[in-house]
Amino acid sequence: SQQGEEDPQALSIQEGENATMNCSYKTSINNLQWYRQNSGRGLVHLILIRSNEREKHSGRLRVTLDTSKKSSSLLITASRAADTASYFCATDGYSGAGSYQLTFGKGTKLSVIP
């Protein structure tokens, strides 16, 4: 079952604008991660934020985490056409069997128009 829910499901912006995607989840987590997936390809890890962190930056990416609201946001600044992809949030939590499997949302499809 999907734990995270991304919002919006689709987002279209002009190159140079900022893109913000939100993620909500249901159960307690160890980490929250964001991944990017270009059409028909594997997932690329973008950023990991631990449950005791509130904000993290990596290049043009900024991620926030609010564990009290069980939500996270991903901000991509100064977007480029190459940022066009689907973005997924994923949570990991101890399952009891030691897997720390990732539970993904359905993703936000971002289109950056040149």
Add this chain to the structure above:
Amino acid sequence: DTGVSQNPRHKITKRGQNVTFRCDPISEHNRLYWYRQTLGQGPEFLTYFQNEAQLEKSRLLSDRFSAERPKGSFSTLEIQRTEQGDSAMYLCASTSPVRQGITYEQYFGPGTRLTVT
């Protein structure tokens, strides 16, 4: 290339046939995961290996599915008597050992796209 590799990249098969996919993880990663992704959805967990031991299986993994990781290196996922509902992207991921309760990002392979006709 030292990333996660998967073979084949694409597989078209007729309903009822058996298929096998292979995943080669990053060499120092002892944890390996299989996920399935259908169109418009995020990946869903199928099964997990720590070294050669299969420690967790999702309820999505019916008895037609079997996975192995002999010697704790590469892994195979076999689907017997394929059905049209098995059509999906099958993703493999690997990651470093958990240390002091700290987990790490997962590295995904390019996936195997299965089409059952």
